Amino acid sequence: MSPAVETRRQPVPNRITVVGNVNLDVVVAGVAALPPPGTEQIVPSIAVRPGGSAANTAVTLAHLGRETVLVGRVGEDGTARLLDAELDLPHLHTHLVRAAGESTSVTVAAEAPGHDRAFLSALGALAGMDATAVPEDVLASRFLLLSGYFLLPVLRDERAKALFSAARRAGARTALDTGWDPGDWTAATRAEVLDLLETVDVFLPNTDEIVALADRPDVSSAARFVAERSGSTVVVKCGPQGALVVSPDGSAEQCPTPQVTVQDSTGAGDAFNAGLLHRLAEGASPAEAADYGVRVAATVISRPSHDRRFAPADVLPARRDGVSA
Template identity: 25%
Template structure:
């Protein structure tokens, strides 16, 4: 089966506990929420579902606990027939994300890593070769990310969110690096060995990242679309699809997973990013992460 995999996601799997409220609380403040829901999440699992739904045969590699949350965390991946043969069961509990969403679709998120903290170099080495487009994020240990890059047999898509410290050689091996504008500035700070993030505009940041040695960069800009930068080519800004946002949770993961799926099918980076933008735009019109992802390619 492994030789048929087009996209392999190594990353986190969580249960999201989402509270819906009129406005987000300030420091030390209590705000009554209108409702809450339990749903599957985690950047790795979200991206795996998105890649599968976007038309690529996808495998997810990660870890969950031996607890009731594990079935919730993996439920939608199972339903979508994502390959889960190399998901480990850990003595640590399944990861949890505590999410607050206000009436303007803004959110704040606290993540308890749990079993995701066990997806380190030893765990990835035990998994063996990683096939197809390999996608990684910042919600597992850095040693797991670098080990996955070393085990990848194909192109590596790195969504370094949250931004964690990676050695320079592995960071520059991303093709593309997929980040939002804030993460792009923090990564450039790492590469520059600077004391503070830059205030440069996003096209300048993208160009400077290429000058450090990255082959390609995609910077997502929310309602303003995304920038696509490739070495030796003009930087392109792709517009966003205009929709009424209800909940932006998981939209960036939807973008990254859909991008990887289209790269696996041979699209150019700009073509893949255009498709990913349309895919992600559909997700912000419903609540939750995975539950909001489009189930039919005809919808995109």
């Protein structure tokens, strides 16, 4: 290349950019069902905290000491001010677009022993979040993660592709966590996501999501199908079984998790994503990074709901026996 046309690239900042769903979580304990209309029920506790998979991942990255940019869209309301205060953490740089006249997304989670959590969510300002929420100067980073894809109805398909392509041009690798499709994975949605994955370096589904996306009952063959077709590294989150890493060449490695007593499983997948991306950004192999991901997830879910802050030194050690929990 002649000196005249040589472009001098800025070094890519050593940070991770997380784009996606930021909301307020209201977690109600001790509720298996709504009380009858007209009645009031006293519950053991109601906790209010930042939530949404993008926010959860960004907060965990910040706890790990990674410089992190969190991009989202909120309303102009007290909920947004509360989020601002709660997300004011070392290493975390928030870029939350204020949507005038709209409200901030809120999720109410009801939990009770022996019951799966039940959620009620209002998308609020997330419903209007598109790529204009993402300032150009945050694209240059080690990774750009798009999280909560199905909760961002106008940042899908071609717009998400354009975002990933712009991030790649700026020197970032790209990662995607779609979450579960509330529309239950129609053929059109599966085609949309498979297509999008061609712009994604690391795909982060759980077992239900990969099986639904590939429309194959077996997790390993579903992950292999998606990795080979898209060229992405597929890292499947397998709950107490840890994680499965499948490379585009079809090779696979299972990563067992440390055994822990789970105190609060909310955000397990988001904590895993943070640990994995943090290590990948340092140059670790996908299997090494997944090993750190399962350790970070185990660390977070074994802490009580009201005290999930941790330091890198608190991350649990690797499981040594090589056997899945």
